[in-house]
Amino acid sequence: MIQETLVTTVNPQGEVHIAPMGVHIDGDWRIILPFRPSATLENLLLSKTAVINFCDDVRIFAGCLSGRRDWPLSPAERVAGFYLADSLAHAELQLVRVEDDELRPKLFCKVTHTVNHRPFQGYNRAQYAVLEAAILVSRLDMLPPAKIQAELDYLRIGLEKTAGEKEREAWAWLMDVIEKHQSGAQA
Structure with a gap:
């Protein structure tokens, strides 16, 4: 299954990158497949952490693709990272292994912590x-x-x-x- 999410990662300078991304769910694995080149890929390989944000404000998805990336953030609880303050829920991830690929490597992550912030009311x-x-x-x-x-x-x-x-x-x-x-x- 693929869930449409917003992935937040942090670069070595502490800058947060937000990217809309379909994350593959395979049992306990969360598999992130960013295309090369990608800030998400570089940040995740360096920090070994990411946060998946589940959000119903579609402006954040559209905003990331139209140059609007300044969305309120809050610090993650168990990994060095941030989650979107407007997320319904978030999952904090730890990178476990990488299947390298020239175009789109597979980053296998385990969930270390999840938080539900408010109930999902459904999509229109x-x-x-x-x-x-x-x-x-x-x-x-x-x-x-x-x-x-x-x-x-x-x-x-x-x-x-x-x-x-x-x-x-x-x-x-x-x-x-x-x-x-x-x-x-x-x-």
Whole structure:
């Protein structure tokens, strides 16, 4: 199973990096597969720790992909790291082993501590649409423009029916990124 999360890591200078990432769940393992090059990969290899954040504010996912990475943080309890203050829950991880790969190494982590901050109330279709659009934005250089547009057209249906202010804001940030990417490709 893959869970869409926000992974926080810390570099040697103490700077926190936030990255939307699908984390693979395999029994007790949490497997993180960042593409090379990646701040998440470098930070995790150096510190041997990370925090997985479970969050229902899709603006954080969209924000990370549109240059908005300044989100409130709190110190982790058992690892040298931080969690997103707005997370519903977080899991603190320790890196145990690495399966190296030229493109996408597999980082096998064990959960050392979990905290539930508040209950999950469920996702609406707009939140799902923003998450899927964020994934598309992260693959703008990998997918054909027609595929991206077709997916966005479909996702927009759920967004328009169920979005609140946060979801509309997040969607707008992602559409700005796509528009800039397309205008750069056409220039």
